[in-house]
Amino acid sequence: MSESLLRVHDLRTYFYTESGVARSVDGVSFDIAPGETVGLVGESGCGKSVTALSLLRLIRPPGRIEAGSEITFDGKNLATIDEKSMREIRGARISMVFQEPMTALNPVFTVGDQIAEVVRIHGAGSKREAWDRAVKMLETVGIPAPAQRANEYPHQLSGGMRQRVVIAMALIMNPALVIADEPTTALDVTIQAQILELLADLQKQFGTSILLITHDLGVVAESVSRVIVMYGGEVVEEAPVRELFAAAHHPYTEGLLGAMPQVGQERERLATIPGSVPPPTAWPTGCRFHDRCPYAWDRCAAEHPPLYQIGNGHVSRCHLADEPQRRAEKHEPLVVMASGEAGLTRGARAS
Amino acid sequence: MRRSLVARLWQSLIVVAVVTTISFFIVHAAPGDPFAYDNPLITPAVRAQLRAQYAYDKPIGEQFARYVGNVARGHLGYSVTRQQYVSVALAEAIPRTLALTGLALGLSLVLGVAVGVTQAARRGGWFDRVSSGTLLVLYSLPDFWGALMALLIFAQLWRLFPAGGMVEEAVHDYLAPWPAFVDRLRHLALPVASFTLMTVAGIARYQRAAMLEVLPADFVRTARAKGVPEHDIIWRHALRTALTPMITLLGVLFPALLGGALFIEKVFQWPGMGWLAANAILSRDYDLVTATVIVGSVMVIIGNLLADLLQAAVDPRVRG
Numbered sequence: 001m002s003e004s005l006l007r008v009h010d011l012r013t014y015f016y017t018e019s020g021v022a023r024s025v026d027g028v029s030f031d032i033a034p035g036e037t038v039g040l041v042g043e044s045g046c047g048k049s050v051t052a053l054s055l056l057r058l059i060r061p062p063g064r065i066e067a068g069s070e071i072t073f074d075g076k077n078l079a080t081i082d083e084k085s086m087r088e089i090r091g092a093r094i095s096m097v098f099q100e101p102m103t104a105l106n107p108v109f110t111v112g113d114q115i116a117e118v119v120r121i122h123g124a125g126s127k128r129e130a131w132d133r134a135v136k137m138l139e140t141v142g143i144p145a146p147a148q149r150a151n152e153y154p155h156q157l158s159g160g161m162r163q164r165v166v167i168a169m170a171l172i173m174n175p176a177l178v179i180a181d182e183p184t185t186a187l188d189v190t191i192q193a194q195i196l197e198l199l200a201d202l203q204k205q206f207g208t209s210i211l212l213i214t215h216d217l218g219v220v221a222e223s224v225s226r227v228i229v230m231y232g233g234e235v236v237e238e239a240p241v242r243e244l245f246a247a248a249h250h251p252y253t254e255g256l257l258g259a260m261p262q263v264g265q266e267r268e269r270l271a272t273i274p275g276s277v278p279p280p281t282a283w284p285t286g287c288r289f290h291d292r293c294p295y296a297w298d299r300c301a302a303e304h305p306p307l308y309q310i311g312n313g314h315v316s317r318c319h320l321a322d323e324p325q326r327r328a329e330k331h332e333p334l335v336v337m338a339s340g341e342a343g344l345t346r347g348a349r350a351s
Numbered sequence: 352m353r354r355s356l357v358a359r360l361w362q363s364l365i366v367v368a369v370v371t372t373i374s375f376f377i378v379h380a381a382p383g384d385p386f387a388y389d390n391p392l393i394t395p396a397v398r399a400q401l402r403a404q405y406a407y408d409k410p411i412g413e414q415f416a417r418y419v420g421n422v423a424r425g426h427l428g429y430s431v432t433r434q435q436y437v438s439v440a441l442a443e444a445i446p447r448t449l450a451l452t453g454l455a456l457g458l459s460l461v462l463g464v465a466v467g468v469t470q471a472a473r474r475g476g477w478f479d480r481v482s483s484g485t486l487l488v489l490y491s492l493p494d495f496w497g498a499l500m501a502l503l504i505f506a507q508l509w510r511l512f513p514a515g516g517m518v519e520e521a522v523h524d525y526l527a528p529w530p531a532f533v534d535r536l537r538h539l540a541l542p543v544a545s546f547t548l549m550t551v552a553g554i555a556r557y558q559r560a561a562m563l564e565v566l567p568a569d570f571v572r573t574a575r576a577k578g579v580p581e582h583d584i585i586w587r588h589a590l591r592t593a594l595t596p597m598i599t600l601l602g603v604l605f606p607a608l609l610g611g612a613l614f615i616e617k618v619f620q621w622p623g624m625g626w627l628a629a630n631a632i633l634s635r636d637y638d639l640v641t642a643t644v645i646v647g648s649v650m651v652i653i654g655n656l657l658a659d660l661l662q663a664a665v666d667p668r669v670r671g
Binding site: 086100107122 | 377489523568569570572573574576577578579583588591592595665666668
């Protein structure tokens, strides 16, 4: 992909905490093409949000983007350019939609002011013009009576409306890339669908690339063309969305898919992946997923798997690519409920 | 809003009544009375006659009833030591105190907010550490000590500023407008400076804490993601939100300021309310003491009301 819009190569973002160095993002690489929507998926703590913040260099101390990390955009390495150039990119060329529309907006400024501010700081118009553009943008994101709403404060709007405001703020400069970090997580289900639809519409209208970060594979299935799965600060699988759902390779991705509720399936309980993401200060040696993996064998604890090529545009960080016969040797039930209750076994699910 | 305002007025009235009652009885319970001063020339008979003249020989209950009746009709009483109506003495003193405390408050607010915000913006940096240490020392000093030291160093040792009073009594009236203004400023300098040092530390500490609470907020990150320069992040996005708790502090600080005025005005001979009250207490000038307490409590109530209104002006969520 020579014409990629954003190319991330070996991104490492470490946090120097009192309990050790947290390698939250540890050698992540991916590309985003112009106009493409890419999903970045994983559990809490897998490093997806830190990846997002790293792209805009919004990591605060004690966090740091390590030397050697490359975030190539507009022919520049965002990991190393000066702060002023970085500021010119933030909000104008790459913008961000955050998870919590409740807290992402400043409570003491009107929403119109907060949207218009983006135009003002990027020198794209006078105060008056900025305000007019903000009102127009509010209309574009589907807020009724935008001229009046622009004068209201965030607490006067509903959660869905606030997220629309955040999206208006992200899109007003017509950026090349929008990073949406769990944009629907904090919203009601009906509003979630509306917001996703809005993002898709706006993408068509503006030709923006979107990096959609979520833990919800359902959201991904509906909205993206390519999925990157993260685990333990690394990319563990990357595939076109159809292929990922049809033929996921990495056991972690399998686990995520198994944890998705499906209509019409008679199951009392959803499958879960046992254990939780280990702390980023102490990733397991070898494969970082091996202690939660139903296929793990001795090689997995000893040898850190590379990204194996599985198919066209499909890579997976799992030794199963090397020794596919091992997929037959599944271990004990995947699910062990903490309370001692018998959960559903993966074997039962598969049959 | 109007309804709560009416309720507050009633509350305020009760507060003033309680404060008046308590201060009345405390002053009267203190040993001595306005005519107990040490002067061998005044015979016990004369003292008794003076007491009778001011009705201070009547039972305390009767005196109280009479006092309350007077206050209710707007008469704050008569100052024995100053030989003038209390209202006249207060009318003269209140603007002087307001000028002094107003200047000091304004100065310490600007300074305190600036220092607190700068500290929070570079938390743990050299400025934060040096200024935090300095402020802690200032904060720990007793109110009067700083004033006395200022007096000793700048008025006695180096003679840079006058030791007290509002103007140079002997010459002020004959000065041209500009030198007269400078004369006033020179007399204001030490009391305002010591007053400011007394309050600035608390304000700065509070502002720093409020900022540190706001800076990690999501909306600050949103502002950064929009490309807002760091300066505007701190002084526009974060400070606007972090000012709200400061206004609450102002309401609390106001009574402390009036208390501080007592020391500062006494030390620098600034003839305001604090000076009046301090002298009145020492000479057991009953009516004057009680009246300054009443006026003080009314000022505190007004101050709190203003703080609430200001809060509504700054924070749209309070406005509702």
